[in-house]
Amino acid sequence: MLIGRLIGVSRYRLSPTPAQEQVLAEHCGHARFVWNLAIEQHAHWKPGRKSGPGFAEQCRQLTQARAEFEWLRGGSIVVQQQALKDFAQAMANFFGKAHRKPTWRKRGQGEGFRIVAVKAGDVRRVSRNVGEVRVAKVGWVRFRWSRAVPGGVKSYRITRDHAGRWHVAFAAIPQPIPAPKTGEVVGVDRGVAVSAALSTGELLVVPTLRDMEKARLLRLLRKLARAKRGSNRRSKVKQAIAKLKARETNRRKDWVEKTSTDLARRFDVIAVEDLKVGYMTRSAKGTLEAPGRNVRQKAGLNRGILAAGWGLLVRRLEHKAPGRVWKIDPRYTSQTCNACKHTARESRESQALFLCVACGWRDNADINAAKNIRDTAVGHTVAARGGAPSGGPVNREPQRDLLLVG
Numbered sequence: 323m324l325i326g327r328l329i330g331v332s333r334y335r336l337s338p339t340p341a342q343e344q345v346l347a348e349h350c351g352h353a354r355f356v357w358n359l360a361i362e363q364h365a366h367w368k369p370g371r372k373s374g375p376g377f378a379e380q381c382r383q384l385t386q387a388r389a390e391f392e393w394l395r396g397g398s399i400v401v402q403q404q405a406l407k408d409f410a411q412a413m414a415n416f417f418g419k420a421h422r423k424p425t426w427r428k429r430g431q432g433e434g435f436r437i438v439a440v441k442a443g444d445v446r447r448v449s450r451n452v453g454e455v456r457v458a459k460v461g462w463v464r465f466r467w468s469r470a471v472p473g474g475v476k477s478y479r480i481t482r483d484h485a486g487r488w489h490v491a492f493a494a495i496p497q498p499i500p501a502p503k504t505g506e507v508v509g510v511d512r513g514v515a516v517s518a519a520l521s522t523g524e525l526l527v528v529p530t531l532r533d534m535e536k537a538r539l540l541r542l543l544r545k546l547a548r549a550k551r552g553s554n555r556r557s558k559v560k561q562a563i564a565k566l567k568a569r570e571t572n573r574r575k576d577w578v579e580k581t582s583t584d585l586a587r588r589f590d591v592i593a594v595e596d597l598k599v600g601y602m603t604r605s606a607k608g609t610l611e612a613p614g615r616n617v618r619q620k621a622g623l624n625r626g627i628l629a630a631g632w633g634l635l636v637r638r639l640e641h642k643a644p645g646r647v648w649k650i651d652p653r654y655t656s657q658t659c660n661a662c663k664h665t666a667r668e669s670r671e672s673q674a675l676f677l678c679v680a681c682g683w684r685d686n687a688d689i690n691a692a693k694n695i696r697d698t699a700v701g702h703t704v705a706a707r708g709g710a711p712s713g714g715p716v717n718r719e720p721q722r723d724l725l726l727v728g
C-alpha cells in the first residue's frame with residue numbers, strides 16, 4: 323500500500339451499479355496485471371547489477387503487451403500507465419528505504435487503480451448527499467457526498483476493500499501557506515523515541531493506537547491465527563483488524579496535516595534532514611563515522627511506521643511551504659554539541675540524552691540534533707550572503723527573500 327498516495331486525500335464511498343462494478347473490476351485486474359508484470363521484470367535485479375527497466379522502458383513494454391493481449395488493449399491506457407507509475411514510485415520508496423519492496427498483487431487484496439489528468443467537470447454534485455465522478459470506460463459513477471470535495475482535484479484512486487466496498491479518494495495539492503517573514507528558521511529532527519524534535523525544544527509525537535485499542539488489536543490477531551481459513555469468522559476478524567489499522571492511519575494523517583500547517587505558518591525556513599543521506603547513515607547498525615541511532619528494540623515495524631510518518635510530513639511541508647523546506651546533510655548532527663560544536667560519538671550518552679564530553683552541555687539528544695540542523699541551515703544563509711561556504715542544503719539554493727537570517 324502506498325501510504326504516500328493517500329495523504330491529502332478525501333475518501334468517499336462509491337456506489338457503482340452492478341454493470342459499472344464489472345468494468346471497475348476489470349480496471350483493477352489490468353492494474354494488477356501491469357503491476358505484477360513490472361514485479362517480474364525487477365525480480366531478476368540483484369544489488370550491483372544494472373538496474374531493472376525504468377518507467378519509459380516499461381511503458382514501451384506496456385505498448386507491446388497491449389498489442390499482444392486484446393483484453394488489455396480493451397482497457398484504459400491511463401489505468402495501466404498509472405499502475406506502472408505507482409510501481410516506479412514504490413521502487414523509489416524502497417530504494418529510499420521508506421517502504422518495503424513492492425510485492426505481487428493478488429486478486430481481492432488491496433485492489434485499485436488511479437486516474438490522473440482529472441478535469442474540473444469530472445466530479446460533480448447531483449444532490450445533497452450524492453456526487454458523481456467520471457471514470458474512463460465506465461461513465462458517471464455515484465458516490466456518497468459525505469463532505470465537500472476539495473477544489474483542484476488532479477487525480478483520484480478507486481479502491482475495493484476486502485468486504486467488496488468501493489471507495490474513491492480524491493487527491494488535491496493544498497494551497498501554499500504564506501511565510502510569516504520573521505526570518506525564523508526551525509530545525510526538525512526525525513527522532514526515534516519521539517516522532518520529531520524541533521530546535522525550539524518542542525517534542526512531537528505521532529499519535530498511534532491507544533492502549534485499549536492495542537490490546538484489542540492483539541486479541542484480534544490471536545483470534546485470526548485460530549480462525550479457519552475461508553471461514554466467516556475469519557473474514558469478520560480481518561475486517562475488525564483493518565478498521566483498527568485504518569484508525570491509526572487516519573490519526574497519523576491528521577497529525578501530519580496539523581503539524582505541517584503549523585510549521586509552515588510559524589517559520590520562514592524549515593530545515594529537515596535529507597532523508598536519503600539520513601537513512602544511509604542511520605541504519606539500525608550504523609556506520610563507523612555515524613553510529614546508528616536506532617536501537618534494536620525500536621527496529622522493525624515501529625521504525626517503519628515512524629519513517630512513513632516522517633516521509634509524509636516532509637512531503638506535506640514541501641506542498642505547504644514550497645521553496646522553504648531545506649534538506650540538510652544529517653551526518654554528525656546527532657554527535658555534535660550544539661553549545662561548543664565538539665563532535666564525539668561518546669557525547670551521545672543514551673538514546674535520549676546528549677551529554678557533551680568536552681563542555682558538559684546536556685540536552686535532549688533529538689533537540690540537540692534539531693538545533694544543529696537549524697544552525698546548518700542558518701550557516702548556509704549566511705554563507706550565501708558572501709561568507710565562507712559551509713555544509714548546507716543539498717537540494718536547492720536559498721531564495722533571495724529568505725536570506726533574512728544572520
Ligand SMILES: [Zn+2]
Binds near residue numbers: 660661663664682683
Ligand atoms: Zn560541548
